[in-house]
Amino acid sequence: MRKAFILTLLVLMTAAIAACGNKEDSQASGQKEDSSHWKEIKDKGELVVGTSGTLFPASYYPEGGEQLTGYDVEVMREAAKRLNLDLKFQEYGIDGLLSAMKSGRVDMVINDMEITEDRKNEFTFSTPYKYSYSTMIVRQSDLSGIKTLEDLKGKTHGGGATTVFSKIAEHFGAKTKTYGNVTNDVYLRDVENGRTDFIINDYYLQSLALKAMPEIKVQLHPDLQFHQTESAIVMPKEAGQMKKDVDAVIKEMREDGTLTRISKKFFGGKDASKKPEQDIREIKGLDL
Template structure:
């Protein structure tokens, strides 16, 4: 794995990140005025392209390789292939996670592709495609003592590095952890802070954390060997009432799953792992937490 991961921002939850996981600024409208209702699919066909909101900084979902101005990533390449099969062009608008959902709601963009997790709350306001990634949460801890964490209940009083409003921070706070927030720093900063004791853990998506550790083997941190929790599904996001567009997207995703394209792209970007199907491990559900 190239060390290019150092050049991209590690969005804790979005990543995430999705991840991928921001929970503020998601109600209808946000700071933008919502456009009048229209047939989204007809608009897209007339324009001849799909306009997609993405971060360009979330490795390996959406990023710019070192010394390149061409965006790529698992989510990005899925959308490129979808557009090709729909005989459309695709353009990417780079924006922060807080802007993506309000922009799709207002009609400024047609689709969000950025490792966004499907949640009940988001489904009240947006339509999601069929999942193209299945994952779960884990945590990076110190290698010598696992940061004193054996169970999720041991998060009480610990310090978790992450975004203030992410799904992962919600989980950490639910178990009594304090959240230390950052502004656009790279992977090594998060991991070094765990190593030197400024924080105790970084909670995030399993696949994203695995890649971060592979890129930075010199830092004495590790994935917790026993804690796997909060199973998640990631999907493309579009306007709630874009019914025909929604149907078209799902048709193409089904084709890509059946012909092996999703598996091939996943293995390309996730170090040979197939994230396009649910994991075969037992994953703990978090109870008593409304995400």
């Protein structure tokens, strides 16, 4: 679906001229590649988007329902509608979503995917549709023995191997127990029964997951709020016109109140489309 792009200079003049020519040719060819692929998508009239389908309340199946929904899913549905494209979701585990993008199996990815410098080296992000920060789920009985982030050393974190949250946990000396494409209750019960000690994840997602499963004896840590985040739609690195068009509809959705309306529906009346006002701890010495 997406073809790899390799540019080879056949004739070298001088180092300066070659470097300049390489940059200009690469930009022109990259624009052509993006324009061609985006045109193919629009001509076909269908956009294929990767998501997990297991991340409540961003991308999930409601109990007893067969229709995928969630904040991210409904944002993507509205965006596709405004782009005049039919939308098809393909589901992958969290650690497989970006690989699906690289291999061309999906055109975009939406799954509460945080914008990071590492990811920006490989992919293009839309303008953010969600702002948040990280929190931590721990056992109700003893907060899993954690008072500060520095207490994570030697403890076990439950999460995906390639997530920002696992990087944070490991930065403070924890080890990560990884999972496949499992639902939230599996993560939560492992904390409850001691197989893991904590889960770092997005504040809004964790708040709603706990509300949906009150029988599991875990809670948000009352004192730890850290790592402010921005989530966006992920596109291939060379996306140019694709990004412009997607950014334009997200801007429309923000200005006409659509993002706020969808957010309040899935986040208990809270508006995740606006930056948080809390004092959030910045994690120093961690390159994300």
